[in-house]
Amino acid sequence: MTRTTMPTGRLRRTPAFTDLPTLPGRDEHHAWDVWGRDDEIGTLNLIGPEQRLAAAQAVRTGEMISLALPLNEPDPGLFDERARYRHLVEDTAAGHDDKLDDFYLQSSSQWDGLRHIKAGRHGYWGGRQEEDLATTGVLGIDRWADHGFGGRGVLVDVAAHLASRGTPLVPDQPVEITTAMLDEAAAAQGTTFRSGDILVVRTGWTEWYRALPPAHRARLRGTIGTGFACPGLESSQNTAGYLWDHEFAAVAVDNVGVEVFPVERAKGFLHRRLIALQGMPLGELWHLRRLAEVCAARGRYDFLLVSGVLPLPRGVGSPANAYAIV
Numbered sequence: 001m002t003r004t005t006m007p008t009g010r011l012r013r014t015p016a017f018t019d020l021p022t023l024p025g026r027d028e029h030h031a032w033d034v035w036g037r038d039d040e041i042g043t044l045n046l047i048g049p050e051q052r053l054a055a056a057q058a059v060r061t062g063e064m065i066s067l068a069l070p071l072n073e074p075d076p077g078l079f080d081e082r083a084r085y086r087h088l089v090e091d092t093a094a095g096h097d098d099k100l101d102d103f104y105l106q107s108s109s110q111w112d113g114l115r116h117i118k119a120g121r122h123g124y125w126g127g128r129q130e131e132d133l134a135t136t137g138v139l140g141i142d143r144w145a146d147h148g149f150g151g152r153g154v155l156v157d158v159a160a161h162l163a164s165r166g167t168p169l170v171p172d173q174p175v176e177i178t179t180a181m182l183d184e185a186a187a188a189q190g191t192t193f194r195s196g197d198i199l200v201v202r203t204g205w206t207e208w209y210r211a212l213p214p215a216h217r218a219r220l221r222g223t224i225g226t227g228f229a230c231p232g233l234e235s236s237q238n239t240a241g242y243l244w245d246h247e248f249a250a251v252a253v254d255n256v257g258v259e260v261f262p263v264e265r266a267k268g269f270l271h272r273r274l275i276a277l278q279g280m281p282l283g284e285l286w287h288l289r290r291l292a293e294v295c296a297a298r299g300r301y302d303f304l305l306v307s308g309v310l311p312l313p314r315g316v317g318s319p320a321n322a323y324a325i326v
Contacts, residue, residue: 042279141315153305252283
């Protein structure tokens with residue numbers, strides 16, 4: 001490694017982004033050898049007992065705040081190909097049972113798992129190919145459930161910070177949230193990052209969407225890729241390097257796809273860089289209004305974050321089932 005410290009000045013636990021090898025024939029860095037090619041949990045390796053104990057120190061009141069939308073939201077769903085689930089309640093001798101049909105695990109507040117995105121012919125996390133996933137349970141989201149998904153969460157309230165400057169985010173415009181904006185908002189909050197943090201970014205999109213009239217929400221269905229726009233993380237390699245060099249264990253945003261929409265092809269797809277090449281969990285469509293209010297009131301933006309990822313063998317994604325304990 002050519003650098004031994006993180007951007008925060010702390011000693012690193014991983015190689016610097018620029019020291020990571022690149023894919024053959026492409027200037028795209030990968031972290032497949034950091035924890036070994038057989039690794040199945042990616043950057044969650046950065047959270048262990050030490051990080052969880054430290055995260056518990058952020059708890060002051062014991063209040064639990066849900067960070068997830070109701071399972072039937074967004075309503076209607078944003079993707080035409082994802083049918084709305086059916087909730088069926090069945091009578092039993094003792095009372096009731098129920099089940100869900102056509103339930104897409106990534107249709108509401110969610111985590112994208114390591115089976116979700118591949119780096120083209122180079123494959124999934126660790127260089128796995130389609131045949132590896134087809135014949136085994138490798139990279140299933142149950143691996144995260146086995147490890148446990150929780151640690152120190154840090155909210156960076158970009159929406160509030162930009163509003164305070166008189167330049168609020170426009171929810172239906174492709175505003176790029178740059179690394180400089182993240183640093184500026186964090187500094188304004190008095191927030192510092194630690195290795196293994198779960199970065200939570202508020203754009204205000206989910207709150208805006210929920211307040212729209214039903215007819216407006218209906219018009220947005222099926223428009224992703226054909227005119228849909230929303231603020232999100234700038235998708236270039238610079239952002240990927242920033243997130244890696246800060247040693248974030250995961251990133252969650254209250255928008256549709258973490259990164260800005262539409263994706264600018266020349267800059268590349270942040271999902272591919274973070275999931276397939278860096279092994280980083282991505283959370284989407286989180287509900288952050290109450291958390292933002294509580295953090296602002298107490299003047300602290302760190303908390304214990306716990307997420308009940310489904311122990312689903314070969315799972316591609318999971319409802320987030322996430323809570324902040326403050």
